[in-house]
Amino acid sequence: MSYEAVHAVPDGATAVDEFARVASEFGYEGVVVRNHGDALADFDPEAVAARHDIDVVAGVEVRAEDPSRASGFVGNHRDTKTVVAVHGGDPAVNRFAVEQPAVDVLAHPMAGDGDFNHVLAREAVENDVRVEFSFERVLRADGGRRVQALRDLRKLGEIVEEYDVPYVTSADPTSQRHLRSPRDLAAVADTVGFDADLVETGLAEWGRLAERNRFRDSETFVEQGVYLRGESTDAETDEGDFTDGEADDGE
Structure with a gap:
């Protein structure tokens, strides 16, 4: 399972429909x-x-x-969007994002003045916030910016591995090109010193995240680990309790 996270018109240069067509041809499921909030796309997902x-x-x-x-x-967006990411790259915003269970992904935390350290790693694990390995600068920058991007990704990779931080990966495309x-x-990741499994796992995580959140938005989900009888999803724990239409809240 592979998903890519894109910026479409008006946040990018390519419409959602065209992104979907090309991504399907490339083998994405x-x-x-994930347009920025001030440039949302108008489209019918179904x-x-x-x-x-x-x-x-x-x-x-x-x-x-x-x-x-x-x-x-x-x-504002949590109830209407399946996946909510926060635009990283600012130290204070990075810290905010990993402290919020309502946030799914901290996007490109190493961009700009951003950084990621052991404190943020522990918060991300505690609140189940994924950090993004963005290969945007590796793919589309050159010279010093590309060298710095590689350093940043390697540092992020070391921390993610040490603390078992959940993560996604992306080329962060704003155009079908x-x-x-x-x-x-x-293959690109492999040539710059990253295990190809990092990319494969991170691309799949977007899909698992979407599946989990859709299930949580469904009528069968009561709370973490508790579902209406007969309904569950691989994106949730296999050890959840089930109820015949009414959850016991313990009170």
Whole structure:
């Protein structure tokens, strides 16, 4: 299972429909549309999915100048978007994102002035927030910016491995020209010193995340580990309790 997370028109140069078509041809099972909150795409996920035989996930990448604004934006989108990411690269916003269970992904934490350390790693694990390995600068930058991007990704990789931080991977495409097939993206990672499994696992995680969140939004989900009888998903724990239509809250 491989999913790519894209920025479509008006946040990028390619429409959702075209991203879905090309991604399907490249062998992806799904695309997550994660436009920034001030440039959301207008599309029908089910219609696009039917046309191109690919899962289309409505997401958002919240971009804010400070944690207080980010908090409001996350709250605004959590009930309407399947995947909620936070635009990383600022130390305070990075810290905010990994402290919020309502956040699914901290996008490109090493961009700009951003950093990722053991404190943030522990928070990300505690709150089940994925960090993103963005290969955008590796693929599309050159010279010093590309060298710095490689250093940043290697540091992130060391911390993620040490603390077992959940993660996703992406080429962070804003155009169909930026898309790489899962095999090609894994090959790029391999040539710059990363295990191809990192890319494969990270691309699959977008899909697992979408599956989990859709289940949590369904009528069969009561709370973590508790489902209506007869319904469960591989994205949730196999040790959950089941109820015949009514959950026991212990009170």
